Amino acid sequence: MTRWRVLIAPDSFKGSLSSVEVARALADGWRRGRPGDEVIIAPLADGGEGTLTAIEAGGGWEWQEVPATDPIGRPIRARWLRSTDGDHAVIELAEASGLSLVPRERRDPIRASTLGTGQVLRAVLDGGIRHIVLGIGGSATTDGGAGILEALGARFGPDGIDLAGLDTRLSETELRIACDVTNPLLGPRGAAATYGPQKGATPDDVRELDHRLTLLADALEAATGRRERETSGAGAA
Numbered sequence: 001m002t003r004w005r006v007l008i009a010p011d012s013f014k015g016s017l018s019s020v021e022v023a024r025a026l027a028d029g030w031r032r033g034r035p036g037d038e039v040i041i042a043p044l045a046d047g048g049e050g051t052l053t054a055i056e057a058g059g060g061w062e063w064q065e066v067p068a069t070d071p072i073g074r075p076i077r078a079r080w081l082r083s084t085d086g087d088h089a090v091i092e093l094a095e096a097s098g099l100s101l102v103p104r105e106r107r108d109p110i111r112a113s114t115l116g117t118g119q120v121l122r123a124v125l126d127g128g129i130r131h132i133v134l135g136i137g138g139s140a141t142t143d144g145g146a147g148i149l150e151a152l153g154a155r156f157g158p159d160g161i162d163l164a165g166l167d168t169r170l171s172e173t174e175l176r177i178a179c180d181v182t183n184p185l186l187g188p189r190g191a192a193a194t195y196g197p198q199k200g201a202t203p204d205d206v207r208e209l210d211h212r213l214t215l216l217a218d219a220l221e222a223a224t225g226r227r228e229r230e231t232s233g234a235g236a237a
Helices: 019-033 051-057 093-097 115-126 146-151 168-172 191-195 203-224
Strands: 005-008 038-041 061-069 075-083 088-092 131-135 155-157 160-162 174-178
Touching: 005 019, 019 038, 019 051, 051 061, 051 075, 051 088, 061 115, 075 093, 075 115, 088 093, 088 115, 093 115, 093 131, 115 131, 115 146, 146 155, 160 203, 191 203
Parallel strands: 005 038, 088 131, 131 174
Antiparallel strands: 061 075, 075 088, 155 160
8 A cells, every 4th residue: 555645734623623633633533544654734723713722733832821801801811822932922812802702691792802812912012022923813802903902002082092102012013913814894894794793793783883993993094094994804803
């Protein structure tokens, strides 16, 4: 029998198994059926839930844990990854702001906040790391990242957004976003319409969330002079 080299590179099975668990299960089955083959596993992720686990499996990363708040304001411990050389970090939005953190009966898409993810990001900056990847997806939130901005010093009021207190370390930081969708922020393909229902949003909630995101986009454009609402991926979950 010819000896094969087999690459197993799955994503997670949503709500059941991480990509690492899927890869190991497939590899175990393959080895039982063809014990002479060389099997290589390379778990994948799309920025959503399980991204940290998939990246850590490749080696060269260390688990870190910090206090944060979940989407409905409860205290939790959230994990992130630091490279073994100490120069890079990976944060997963779902770790502090994930839908899986909130029991179905307590899901509140109108009030759910990404504040906890901002707290994790602030802790990473406190650690001196200036090369950061933020994986987004699998969240319980539709706040446009307003909670993250708040944790980093932005202030929201009736007159818009005040960025004067925004953490100055961001200006010296390379921050990349990892996601696999191209949705704009607003409208029928936007964040609220596309992902709101899976987070518990009713049709009325979707309209309210889209309205709030419109106001947020207006305020950010006024504060920064940049228009990003149609940017591909601006409506990622």
